[in-house]
Amino acid sequence: MKASSLLLCLAIAYSGYSHADESIHSQFKIVYQQYLDAQQQGKGAEDKAEQAYLLGKQIYGDKSDNTANLAINYANELHQYPAENKQKRFTLFEQAYTILAANHPASSIELIDALLGMATNTDSVNRADALYKQVIEIAAVQKVPKLVADMKLAAAQGLAYGFQGKKYNQAKRYLLEADEFYSQNLPENSVERIKADFLVAAFAEGKRQYSKAIERLNRVVSVFDDALSFDHETELSAHSKLVHLYEKTGKSDEATKHCLAIAKMVPWQENQQQTPLYRQEPNYPDSKARFRQDGSVQMEFDVNTAGFVKNITIIKSEGGEAFEQEAIKAMEKWRYAPKFEDGKAVVAKAQVQLDFKIGR
Structure with missing residues (x-):
């Protein structure tokens, strides 16, 4: 369930504002429409969401569902700086929940968005866990199995990504239950199944079950190849x-087709440092670490048509030959997306600098 769906509730006739100043009401209608327009156009809507919330609060008061939904809208727009706005988002979602909980039964679906917002913006793993459980219980009361699965997936994502494995078993249980429902009831190209595949792959990689992770990610790729006609950030x-998993497991040849796929999706940037798809950090030379010496190595190299690093040359280095040797050994294992010209992969030059610094 998305908080944006709550926008519709504000399409009601503006009842309950008879004591509010008419100019405030007119201003609110203008600002709220600007907010909707900004959302539709994919532009930043944070300022308009805040204005709509503050004006709407004057019109509807502190106990109206409309005020709660405006608070949720505003909180959802505070995503540009996630860390800085985390506490502010939590406060807005909490205010919305307080209003909605007073106006609706404890099992009401109207509470879900505010609860999810609180869960994803709290710093307490135990509180997040309790909030997710409450969301899942509310979903279960609705007797809509897909909603339950969606809430379990949301809980798995929130607990897994937000709290560094502190609720690993709980998150995994939610994920497996959601994944089972999706695999039995939804088509392969559904967004929900793709999201579940990604999270299953992440769990598998974390447990070094690389084959399982590779299997799930290959399924995502095949879905885009077979069923979806557009390039997508998820496919990328x-x-x-x-690429990372195949290189990690010593299967460079298997990684190549994915390097090529990325190259077709992302243009080669001539004037900026290329981003490796797989990198191995260089070993710190024992002779340098012993005396706590720092160094750096700047290199130029070819990225061949399969994305391998070839023909490495030293442009500049500081600290001695030992750093150069380790830098070259590491670079030989890196992989890139090759450059494409006229639909074909070509060899291209790139540069990188590796810095060797040891803690003082």
Whole structure:
């Protein structure tokens, strides 16, 4: 369930504002429409969401569902700086929940968005866990199995990504239950199944079950190849993760097709440092670490048509030959997306600098 769906409730006739100043009401209608327009156009709507919330609060008061939904809208727009706005988002979602909980039964679906917002913006893993459980219980009361699965997936994502494995078993249980429902009831190209595949792959990689992770990510890629006709950030991410996993497991040849797929999706940037799809950090030379010496190595190299690093040359280095040797050994294992010209992969030059610094 998305908080944006709550926008519709504000399409009601503006009842309950008879004591509010007419100019405030007119201003609210203008600002709220600007907010909707900004959302539709994919532009930043944070300022308009805040204005609509503050004006709407004057019109509807502190106990109206409309005020709660405006608070949720505003909180959802505070995503540009996630860390800085986390406490502010939590406060807005909490205010919305307080209003909605007073106006609706404890099992009401109207509470879900505010609860999810609180869960994803709290710093307490135990509180997040309790909030997710409450959301899932509310979904179960609705007797809509897909809603339950969606809430379990949301809980799995929130607990897994937000709290560094502190609720690993709980998150995994939610994920497996959601994944089972999706696999039995939804088509392969559904957004929900793709999201579940990504999270299953992440769990598998974390447990070094690389074959399982590779299997799920390959399924995501095949869905885009077979059923979806557009390039997508999710597809790009799947290819990138597959390059990393294949290289990690010593299957460079398998990684190549994914390097090529990424190259077709992302243009080669001549004037900026290329981003490797897989990198191995250089070993710190024992002779340098012993005396706590720092160094750096700047290199130029070819990225061949399969994305391998070839013909490495030293442009500049500081600290001595030992750093150069380790830098070259590491670079030989890196993988890139090759450059494409006229639909074909070509060899291209790139540069990188590796810095060797040891803690003082």
